[in-house]
Amino acid sequence: xxxxxxxxxxxxxxxxxxxxxPELAAExxxxxxxxxxxxxxxxxxxxxxxxxxxxxxxxxxxIVQATGSRQNMVVxxxxxxxxxxxxxxxxxxxxxxxxxxxxxxxxxxxxxxxQPIHITVTEARYEAPRNQTAQNRTARRGAPEPFFIEAEVxxxxxxxxxxxTYTFRYYRSAAVSETNNYTPPQTSGFISVDLPPxxxxxxxxxxxxxxxxxxxxxxxPTRPGDLSIGPARLRVVPDLISNLLGRDPFSIFRGQGGRPxxxxxxxxxxxxxxxxxxxxxxxPPAGKSFxxxxxxxxxxxxxxxxxxSLGDPVTLTLTVSGKGRKDVVDAPVIRWPEGIETYxxxxxxxxxxxxxxxxxxxxxxxxxxxxxxxxxxIPAPELTYFNPASRRYETAxxxxxxxxxxxxxxxxxxxxxxxxxxxxxxxxxYLKPSPSEWEPGPQAPGTLFVxxxxxxxxxxxxxxxxxRQRETPQARLRGAREREIKTARRRVSAMSAADxxxxxxxxxxxxxxxxxxxxxxxxxxxxxxxxxDSLATKGCEDHELREIRQVLEWADxxxxxxxxxxxxxxxxxxxxxxxxxxxxx
Amino acid sequence: xxxxxxxxxxxxxxxxxxxxxxxxxxxxxxGHYDAGRFVEASRLYDSLLRAGYKQPQxxxxxxxxxxxxxxxxxxxxxxRSAFNLAPRDVDIxxxxxxxxxxxxxxxEVAPPGLVKQVWRTASSVLSVAEGTLLVTWLWxxxxxxxxxxxxxxxxxxxxxxxxxxxxxAWLVSASTLTVRYLAERNTQSxxxxxVETQARSAPAPDEDxxxxxxxxxxxxxxxxxxxxxxxxLANGRVGWIPATDLKLVES
Numbered sequence: 021x022x023x024x025x026x027x028x029x030x031x032x033x034x035x036x037x038x039x040x041x042p043e044l045a046a047e048x049x050x051x052x053x054x055x056x057x058x059x060x061x062x063x064x065x066x067x068x069x070x071x072x073x074x075x076x077x078x079x080x081x082x083i084v085q086a087t088g089s090r091q092n093m094v095v096x097x098x099x100x101x102x103x104x105x106x107x108x109x110x111x112x113x114x115x116x117x118x119x120x121x122x123x124x125x126x127x128x129x130x131x132x133x134x135q136p137i138h139i140t141v142t143e144a145r146y147e148a149p150r151n152q153t154a155q156n157r158t159a160r161r162g163a164p165e166p167f168f169i170e171a172e173v174x175x176x177x178x179x180x181x182x183x184x185t186y187t188f189r190y191y192r193s194a195a196v197s198e199t200n201n202y203t204p205p206q207t208s209g210f211i212s213v214d215l216p217p218x219x220x221x222x223x224x225x226x227x228x229x230x231x232x233x234x235x236x237x238x239x240x241p242t243r244p245g246d247l248s249i250g251p252a253r254l255r256v257v258p259d260l261i262s263n264l265l266g267r268d269p270f271s272i273f274r275g276q277g278g279r280p281x282x283x284x285x286x287x288x289x290x291x292x293x294x295x296x297x298x299x300x301x302x303x304p305p306a307g308k309s310f311x312x313x314x315x316x317x318x319x320x321x322x323x324x325x326x327x328x329s330l331g332d333p334v335t336l337t338l339t340v341s342g343k344g345r346k347d348v349v350d351a352p353v354i355r356w357p358e359g360i361e362t363y364x365x366x367x368x369x370x371x372x373x374x375x376x377x378x379x380x381x382x383x384x385x386x387x388x389x390x391x392x393x394x395x396x397x398i399p400a401p402e403l404t405y406f407n408p409a410s411r412r413y414e415t416a417x418x419x420x421x422x423x424x425x426x427x428x429x430x431x432x433x434x435x436x437x438x439x440x441x442x443x444x445x446x447x448x449x450y451l452k453p454s455p456s457e458w459e460p461g462p463q464a465p466g467t468l469f470v471x472x473x474x475x476x477x478x479x480x481x482x483x484x485x486x487x488r489q490r491e492t493p494q495a496r497l498r499g500a501r502e503r504e505i506k507t508a509r510r511r512v513s514a515m516s517a518a519d520x521x522x523x524x525x526x527x528x529x530x531x532x533x534x535x536x537x538x539x540x541x542x543x544x545x546x547x548x549x550x551x552x553d554s555l556a557t558k559g560c561e562d563h564e565l566r567e568i569r570q571v572l573e574w575a576d577x578x579x580x581x582x583x584x585x586x587x588x589x590x591x592x593x594x595x596x597x598x599x600x601x602x603x604x605x
Numbered sequence: 606x607x608x609x610x611x612x613x614x615x616x617x618x619x620x621x622x623x624x625x626x627x628x629x630x631x632x633x634x635x636g637h638y639d640a641g642r643f644v645e646a647s648r649l650y651d652s653l654l655r656a657g658y659k660q661p662q663x664x665x666x667x668x669x670x671x672x673x674x675x676x677x678x679x680x681x682x683x684x685r686s687a688f689n690l691a692p693r694d695v696d697i698x699x700x701x702x703x704x705x706x707x708x709x710x711x712x713e714v715a716p717p718g719l720v721k722q723v724w725r726t727a728s729s730v731l732s733v734a735e736g737t738l739l740v741t742w743l744w745x746x747x748x749x750x751x752x753x754x755x756x757x758x759x760x761x762x763x764x765x766x767x768x769x770x771x772x773x774a775w776l777v778s779a780s781t782l783t784v785r786y787l788a789e790r791n792t793q794s795x796x797x798x799x800v801e802t803q804a805r806s807a808p809a810p811d812e813d814x815x816x817x818x819x820x821x822x823x824x825x826x827x828x829x830x831x832x833x834x835x836x837x838l839a840n841g842r843v844g845w846i847p848a849t850d851l852k853l854v855e856s
Contacts, residue, residue, distance in 0.1 A: 211814055212813075367709070448672055448673075448699075452666055454631045472745075473744060476747075
């Protein structure tokens with residue numbers, strides 16, 4: 021403090037007063053409010069060394085309450101500028117375009133005036149809450165607090181499905197740097213609908229002027245009994261720069277806890293939980309079918325066309341509108357005349373908010389097809405709803421409608437007239453007969469299923485292996501013989517008659533090899549008697565035996581006699597081999 | 606000897622008795638239906654299902670009885686279950702369409718793409734049971750022809766193309782069945798059977814309401830926690846609803 025006074029003294033010593041003409045300014049914080057609102061008028065006199073006080077005009081449209089004055093001193097460029105601000109709280113007496121007339125300041129040289137200020141005042145948009153329940157003003161202890169919040173409901177006792185309006189208000193008389201941590205209340209047993217936008221108001225509480233932000237929510241109880249609305253929470257961070265006056269000006273340099281130096285200690289505000297008693301709806305009157313609507317309702321009906329051809333469709337539109345939620349409303353009751361076929365309705369819902377009351381419109385579109393010609397009268401539709409205001413069931417009625425049904429259009433097939441078709445029951449197809457076989461339902465794939473899938477490949481592979489193992493010795497022998505025969509044939513075909521003795525020797529060896537392999541004869545030297553008997557038993561003809569003998573003798577002559585004649589050629593031997601193949605087969 | 610005769614009689618008569626009882630219940634239920642006693646009819650059809658006779662005719666008739674009794678959610682559930690077992694039954698499809706028209710919740714969904722549409726149509730021509738039978742039949746046929754090719758090499762000229770054709774058919778049908786089976790195992794369909802239910806943002810009664818559904822609303826079940834089921838609507842909205850408000854469709 022001592023250091024502050026020292027700095028202030030130095031500033032004053034180095035400065036010199038400025039002699040200038042006084043100036044007058046007037047401003048309001050809002051130029052548009054409602055009848056429950058309030059504006060703050062600030063009149064500032066600056067540039068005067070004297071204590072001049074502005075003269076306020078007669079403000080007949082307002083209740084005026086002076087809320088104080090404040091002197092400001094600004095040191096700038098070695099000069100001191102003084103100003104004095106007078107603040108007034110103005111509460112409008114009526115709605116309309118109100119005017120604050122010029123404010124006058126008498127000076128030594130004359131007088132100066134401000135311009136008139138225009139303020140638009142509207143009627144308060146929300147209804148006065150019934151049985152209003154004032155709730156917690158958190159952190160209010162004795163002296164006025166710069167910030168507090170409160171929550172209230174429009175009524176603490178409502179009927180099931182009736183709207184209760186929850187109002188959250190945030191009051192502040194000092195600047196804040198951050199208020200974005202609003203936590204709405206936890207609700208159980210309600211369907212909530214936001215009622216935007218937020219409203220900004222000015223209110224005087226215990227002589228202190230507060231700027232108020234108001235958030236409204238419509239809540240519709242979905243079950244009877246005592247329901248609760250949890251606390252709403254808000255974190256507020258004061259702005260030290262804006263709140264500097266009246267505080268230690270150097271405290272802003274002492275930032276704490278890592279916060280910016282301009283921010284103060286955050287404040288966590290919370291309202292108390294609220295309790296709502298929800299009454300169950302009374303029993304509907306006998307003979308009336310309750311539609312499910314709670315709140316005033318109106319019902320309108322219309323047809324897309326009042327004349328139609330037989331068999332053509334026409335759309336009947338039933339519009340249910342009024343306060344409260346209408347999405348739960350059932351279609352109005354109509355006693356359909358004979359000769360009208362109806363189809364299940366399609367619905368469309370629109371919501372609006374009027375004076376903080378949720379109002380919904382539900383439109384039922386029902387397709388109709390006339391099955392007889394002539395005038396058809398659709399009786400007035402009815403809708404029974406519960407009106408919480410009168411605490412009884414009421415019935416809304418739409419007008420009766422008339423439909424002229426003409427003859428069918430050319431080429432249009434018309435079904436035989438049918439009785440009235442109820443959309444909910446008669447259009448389904450009839451029962452099915454008893455199943456021919458009663459069996460348990462489909463089972464999950466079990467062991468049998470897996471066995472069925474695995475069995476075929478296992479059987480096939482097992483059979484192939486068994487067959488292969490069983491046939492191996494015979495197949496191996498047969499394969500060896502086939503290879504011998506192929507080799508012999510290749511050796512013979514590789515020779516020509518011109519090769520002489522070499523050819524004779526090669527053909528002799530190859531032909532013997534062929535005979536052993538083809539006829540499964542014992543290996544080694546073949547004796548005439550041996551191979552002749554053997555070949556005869558295997559089906560060779562005599563001429564074939566002679567040719568075989570001829571070839572073998574020719575070969576022996578060539579091998580042992582040293583001379584080669586041309587009586588046997590490789591082609592002849594190959595031809596003989598082919599015939600012997602057939603013989604062996 | 607007398608005991609042996611009794612055992613023999615029981616063995617022969619048991620299948621007949623097993624058929625008589627469901628037939629009697631079915632006929633009795635249909636009689637209740639014709640007389641306008643839809644609740645009694647529903648009870649008897651339901652007892653058949655609980656006894657294990659999960660046949661499309663029983664589901665269909667149960668759907669009719671529930672529909673006429675005013676239980677729209679139960680009716681749509683029964684029709685859906687019947688349709689899963691007999692996907693080509695036009696009566697089931699017709700009644701399911703009518704029941705859906707009566708449902709209060711109209712959920713707008715963008716039409717699926719061509720590929721998705723073709724896949725849905727192809728995979729839903731047969732029920733899972735029918736698809737399993739087809740795959741099994743193709744599998745046995747394939748191996749029968751393979752056996753012929755192995756043991757009768759002389760007829761390999763015609764067996765090889767048949768083997769290729771059967772192998773391709775088996776591969777396509779088995780893949781389709783497997784994908785469908787896995788899809789149905791991971792996501793079950795459900796139908797809201799309560800008159801009105803509130804889907805919440807978390808599985809607790811005091812959480813915010815995400816959306817409100819009514820009897821007959823169809824959804825996919827994505828999970829369960831405690832007494833709540835996580836459901837997804839056709840338009841992608843998700844929420845937790847009490848398990849007692851929903852009935853899972855039989856597949």
